[in-house]
Amino acid sequence: MRHKFFIHSWRPALAIMIFIGIWELSARIFAIETWILPAPSVIAAEMREVLPAFLPHMFSTIKLVLIGFTFGTTIGLIMGTLFHHFDRVRETVYPFLIISQNIPIIVLAPLLLIWFGLGDTPKMIIVAMTSFFPIAVATLSGLQQTDRELLHYMKMMGASKRQLFAKLELPHALPSIFSGIKISATYSVMTGVVAEWLGAQKGIGVFMTLASSSYRTPRVFVAIIMTMLLSLTFFAMIALLERLFIRWNREEKGA
Amino acid sequence: MKRFIQMTLIGLISVALTACGGAQPDTQNNQGTAGKSVSLFLDWTPNTNHTGIYVAKEKGFYKDAGIDVEVLLPGEVSAEQLVATGKGEFGISFQNHVTQARAQGLPVVSIAAVIQHDTSGYASPVEKGIESPKDFAGKTYGAYGSELEKSMVNFVMQQDGADVKDVNIVQLGNSDFFVATKRDIDFVSIFYGWTGIEAELRDVKLNFIKTTDYAKDYDVYSPVIVTSEKLISEDPETVQAFVEATAKGYQFAIENPAEAADILIAAEPDLNPDLVKKSQEWLSPRYQDDAPQWGIQESKRWEAFADFLFKEGIIEKEVDATQAFTNQFIENIKK
Numbered sequence: 166m167r168h169k170f171f172i173h174s175w176r177p178a179l180a181i182m183i184f185i186g187i188w189e190l191s192a193r194i195f196a197i198e199t200w201i202l203p204a205p206s207v208i209a210a211e212m213r214e215v216l217p218a219f220l221p222h223m224f225s226t227i228k229l230v231l232i233g234f235t236f237g238t239t240i241g242l243i244m245g246t247l248f249h250h251f252d253r254v255r256e257t258v259y260p261f262l263i264i265s266q267n268i269p270i271i272v273l274a275p276l277l278l279i280w281f282g283l284g285d286t287p288k289m290i291i292v293a294m295t296s297f298f299p300i301a302v303a304t305l306s307g308l309q310q311t312d313r314e315l316l317h318y319m320k321m322m323g324a325s326k327r328q329l330f331a332k333l334e335l336p337h338a339l340p341s342i343f344s345g346i347k348i349s350a351t352y353s354v355m356t357g358v359v360a361e362w363l364g365a366q367k368g369i370g371v372f373m374t375l376a377s378s379s380y381r382t383p384r385v386f387v388a389i390i391m392t393m394l395l396s397l398t399f400f401a402m403i404a405l406l407e408r409l410f411i412r413w414n415r416e417e418k419g420a
Numbered sequence: 421m422k423r424f425i426q427m428t429l430i431g432l433i434s435v436a437l438t439a440c441g442g443a444q445p446d447t448q449n450n451q452g453t454a455g456k457s458v459s460l461f462l463d464w465t466p467n468t469n470h471t472g473i474y475v476a477k478e479k480g481f482y483k484d485a486g487i488d489v490e491v492l493l494p495g496e497v498s499a500e501q502l503v504a505t506g507k508g509e510f511g512i513s514f515q516n517h518v519t520q521a522r523a524q525g526l527p528v529v530s531i532a533a534v535i536q537h538d539t540s541g542y543a544s545p546v547e548k549g550i551e552s553p554k555d556f557a558g559k560t561y562g563a564y565g566s567e568l569e570k571s572m573v574n575f576v577m578q579q580d581g582a583d584v585k586d587v588n589i590v591q592l593g594n595s596d597f598f599v600a601t602k603r604d605i606d607f608v609s610i611f612y613g614w615t616g617i618e619a620e621l622r623d624v625k626l627n628f629i630k631t632t633d634y635a636k637d638y639d640v641y642s643p644v645i646v647t648s649e650k651l652i653s654e655d656p657e658t659v660q661a662f663v664e665a666t667a668k669g670y671q672f673a674i675e676n677p678a679e680a681a682d683i684l685i686a687a688e689p690d691l692n693p694d695l696v697k698k699s700q701e702w703l704s705p706r707y708q709d710d711a712p713q714w715g716i717q718e719s720k721r722w723e724a725f726a727d728f729l730f731k732e733g734i735i736e737k738e739v740d741a742t743q744a745f746t747n748q749f750i751e752n753i754k755k
Contacts, residue, residue: 200524201505275595283560283590283604364593371591374565379734380500380524 203383208390211383223391225367229285230357230399233292237353238346241297245304245342249334255305266298270356274363288360288368295356296349303345307338343407350403354396358388369395455488456658458509461499462491466688467614468699469534469643470512471680472707476669478683485661500528503648510647510662515640516568519726522744523735527649530745531663532715533641534670535613535706540642541630542576543597543616544607550627553577553634557586559606565591569609571732576634598624611642613703618695637724641717644745652746663715663749670707670714677704715750 192204248255277287361370376384499511504526574584673680681700722741
C-alpha cells in the first residue's frame with residue numbers, strides 16, 4: 166500500500182513543481198510587484214523569517230480546530246444515529262439543522278462573541294457548528310442504506326435492535342460516515358481561521374489580519390500555505406483512520 | 421404536478437438571476453453624463469467624514485468640474501490596494517495606512533487631508549475606571565487588527581509611566597464599540613466625531629483619552645483622500661478637477677452643517693439621522709480647523725509619523741514622507 170502511494174505521488178509532486186516554476190518565472194519576467202503577487206521565492210524567504218512568530222498562532226488554531234471538530238463529529242454521529250432510530254425526532258429537528266447551516270459566519274461570530282466572550286468558546290462553537298452537519302447527514306444516509314435482505318435475514322434469526330445496529334447497520338455505514346468526516350475535516354481548518362479573523366487574540370486568522378492590514382502580501386501567502394498544509398495533514402490523518410477502521414471492518418466480516 | 425413545480429422553480433430562479441445581472445448596467449446608465457467617470461472607494465461605511473463628497477455630488481460640483489464620481493464601498497479589500505492597482509481612481513485612507521502601504525511599495529499618494537487634526541482617542545465606559553493611559557494596565561484593549569495599534573498604545577502609556585506589556589490585546593473583528601465594551605473589552609480606539617457622538621446620543625458616559633494629548637508629535641491626518649502616482653503623472657487635470665470640486669463640497673459642509681447633514685442622510689437613508697446631524701455639527705468646524713485652507717498637509721507631521729513607524733519596526737524601510745502626500749492640487753485651486 167505504502168509502496169503504491171510513493172509510486173503514484175510523483176505525478177502531483179511534479180505538477181506542483183511545474184506550477185511553482187511557472188509562477189516564479191512569470192513573477193520575474195513580468196516584474197510583478199510583491200504587494201500584488203509575491204514570487205514563491207519571496208514567500209519562502211518570508212516564511213523562514215516569520216515562522217518563529219507564526220508557530221504560536223498556528224498551535225492556537227490547531228487546538229481550536231481539534232476541539233471544535235471533535236465536538237462537531239461527536240454531535241454529528243449522535244444526531245445521525247438518533248435520526249435513524251427515531252423518525253419523529255428527525256422530522257422535527259432536521260429542518261433546524263439545515264437552517265443552522267445558513268447563518269453567515271460573518272454575522273454569527275460577533276453575536277457569539279457577545280454571548281460567550283472573547284475566549285476560545287465562540288470559535289469552537291463555529292467550527293463545531295459547521296463540521297457536525299456533513300457528518301450527521303452522511304451518518305443518517307449511511308445507516309439507512311443497510312442491505313434490506315441482510316436486515317431481513319438477521320431479524321429472522323432473532324437479532325435484537327442493538328445487535329442489528331452494532332453488527333450490521335453501523336459497519337455498513339462506516340464508508341459513508343467517513344466521507345462525511347473527510348468533508349468536515351477539509352472545511353474545519355478554514356472555518357477556524359475565518360472565525361479567528363472575526364475576533365481573537367491568537368491564531369492564523371489574527372496573523373492574516375495583521376499581515377493584510379499592513380499590506381504584507383507575502384505574509385498573507387505564508388498564512389495561506391500553512392493553512393493548506395494544516396488542512397492536508399488533517400485530511401491525511403482522517404484518511405489513515407478510515408483505512409484502519411475499514412480494514413478492521415472487512416477482516417471482521419471475513420472471519 | 422412534480423414537473424410543473426420543477427419548471428416553475430427553474431423559471432423563478434432564472435428570473436431572479438437575470439434581475440441581479442441586469443441591475444448593474446442600469447445604475448450606470450442613470451449617471452451616464454458627458455463627464456469623465458471616476459470611482460472613489462470609501463474606507464468604511466458612509467459617515468460624516470465623507471460629507472463633503474456627498475455634497476459635491478448632490479450639489480453638482482463634480483458635474484461642473486466635468487467629472488462623474490461613483491462612490492463605492494471596498495468591503496474587505498482596502499481602498500489603498502484598489503487605488504494602487506487602478507481599480508479605482510480615488511480612495512479614503514489614513515496617514516498611517518498610506519505610510520505603511522508605501523513602505524510595502526504601493527504607489528498611493530495623499531492629495532488632501534479631510535480633517536486637519538486627529539480626532540481619535542481611547543474610549544471606555546466610565547464604569548471601567550480608565551481615566552488616563554496608566555489605567556490601561558491590567559485592562560483589555562479591543563484592536564481592529566493592525567500592528568501599529570500596540571505601538572501607539574505603548575507610546576501613549578509610556579508618556580504616563582506605564583507599559584503595554586500589562587495590556588491584554590484582543591482582535592475585535594466585526595464587533596462595534598458598544599457591543600465589545602459590554603463584555604470582555606475595556607477600551608477601544610474610536611473617532612470622537614462618530615462613535616463618541618453616538619455615545620452621547622445613547623447616553624453612555626465615556627472616558628475619552630485623546631491620543632494627541634499624549635502623542636503630540638503624532639497628530640496623524642485621518643482621514644485623507646488618496647490617488648495613485650500613475651494618475652497624478654498621467655492625468656493631473658482629472659485629479660485637479662476632483663480635488664477642486666471636493667474642496668468646494670467640504671467648504672459647503674463647513675459653512676452649512678445642517679444642510680450638509682441632510683444631504684448625507686438623503687444619500688444614505690440607512691444611517692441614523694440624529695447621529696449624522698449631531699456628528700456633522702461637531703465635525704464641520706474641525707475639517708479645516710486652524711489650517712489656512714481645507715485639505716492642506718504639513719510635511720513635518722508626515723515625517724514624524726514615518727520615523728515613528730520605522731523606529732517601532734512596523735515598517736522595514738524608511739519612507740520618504742515628502743513623496744507620500746502632495747499639496748499641489750489644493751494649492752492650485754482657483755480662488
